[in-house]
Amino acid sequence: MAGTAPAVAAPSLAVAGLTKTFGPVRAVDDLTFEVRPGAVTGFLGPNGAGKTTTLRMLLGLATPTSGSTRVGDRPYAAHPQPARVVGAALEATGFHPGRTGLGHLQVYAPQVGADLDRCHELLETVGLTAAAGRRVGQYSMGMRQRLGLATALLGDPPCLVLDEPTNGLDPEGIRWLRTLLRGFAAEGRTVLVSSHLLGEVQNTVDDVVVIVRGRLVHASSLADLAALAEPGAYVVSPTADAVADLARREGWSVRAHERGLVVDGVTAGAVGAAAHRDGVELHELTPRGTDLEDVFLRLTASGHDLAGPPGAAR
Incomplete structure (x- = not known):
């Protein structure tokens, strides 16, 4: 992207003092970080760290106990057409099994002003053209992941939020997704991708945000995280x-x-x-x-930032 102007002016994504409790359980605990445009940010942490709960609050699907989230200068739901600002895929299970892949996209297309040509274009983009007429109930996990991504892209959004998007993808699919997300960021868009495995996304992301038990333990560029590796x-x-x-x-x-x-x-x-x-x-x-995976495992095992006090961010 160096030397060229980004094609898209995208907003940042931010959470500030975000907390969510479920009875006695504090799923997210005073979490603060920001996701910049023009980069792929990895939102990392072990299973149960609070990643999905955080993303749901960012997208207005859950109400914070305290704190706030914003997309650009306002909360997600305050945008006139939020799905045209943030494309999101939080799970690969929210599909009607009796609909075809094309039929699924056609259901959501009117909400973001997309037409039939856009649906076909995205099915080709995610590699599902040959399966467009098959019922989603016959799709593999990887195919549903691809269809979820196509749904997120319907409105050509400047921001993309994906929760564990590599689940069910084979190595070729992971390489395809990496290329897609890198191209998305190169256009100046904002990309936030959650994962519980750094190894799955370390060749994709520019920045990392690591949480453990709902709390921030590290936020930096990937290069700064690598600098924590020791001989x-x-x-x-x-x-x-x-x-x-x-x-x-x-x-x-x-x-x-x-x-x-x-x-x-x-x-x-x-x-x-x-x-x-x-x-x-x-x-x-x-x-x-030590390699990056070692550093990540040390962060998640200790629950403390190896570069400074707990929760220190760049």
Whole structure:
């Protein structure tokens, strides 16, 4: 997108102090973040973290206990034609099984001013032209995901909100979805995609928002999240206790792993130099860095931002 003006002026999406309780359960807890136009933002967290509840409040499908949401300068429902501003697909189960794929789109098309040609165009876009006349009850999970996306795109919206859109897609389908969403963002549109697995979306997203138990634990660019990855080294020694003592003297974190030890937060070269200096015998020394998935798992396991205080955002 560098060097070219975006084709679409899209609003941002934002939640501020958002809280939702169900009896004694606090599903969303004082959540605040913003989703910028021209980027794909991954809304991440383990199952039950409160992602779907947050998206439902953003789209006016659930009422917050406190806090607010907005699409641009107003709540979603305050837009004259909200479905033309935000296209959303929150689940792949809200289809009448007796309708055809084309028939499903034709039901929703008048709400956003779409005609029959637009319905056919979108079926081609999502790869369902050959299945347009089949009943949705005969569709696979992946096909229903594609049909849900086509429904979200009917009004050519500047914003797109998708809840776990890779569920049911095969690797080819995930690559297709990635290309579609990247192109959508390149046009200057706003894209928010939820997932409980960073690995499924890390090649798609520009920004990440991570929540655990309804609370924000991290918000940044994907590059800033990657910067939280730490070096490490895997060590095998006939004197493992000596390696562990060495690591503790140096202030390194050490833990047992398979046949040896993992020393976190330090390069293999530094471990080797310290072992040579202290005369500690090593039989194996292998660099072992954390990757994005490791960082994500550490965030969701601890419930704290690794870059700062809990809930710190960029």
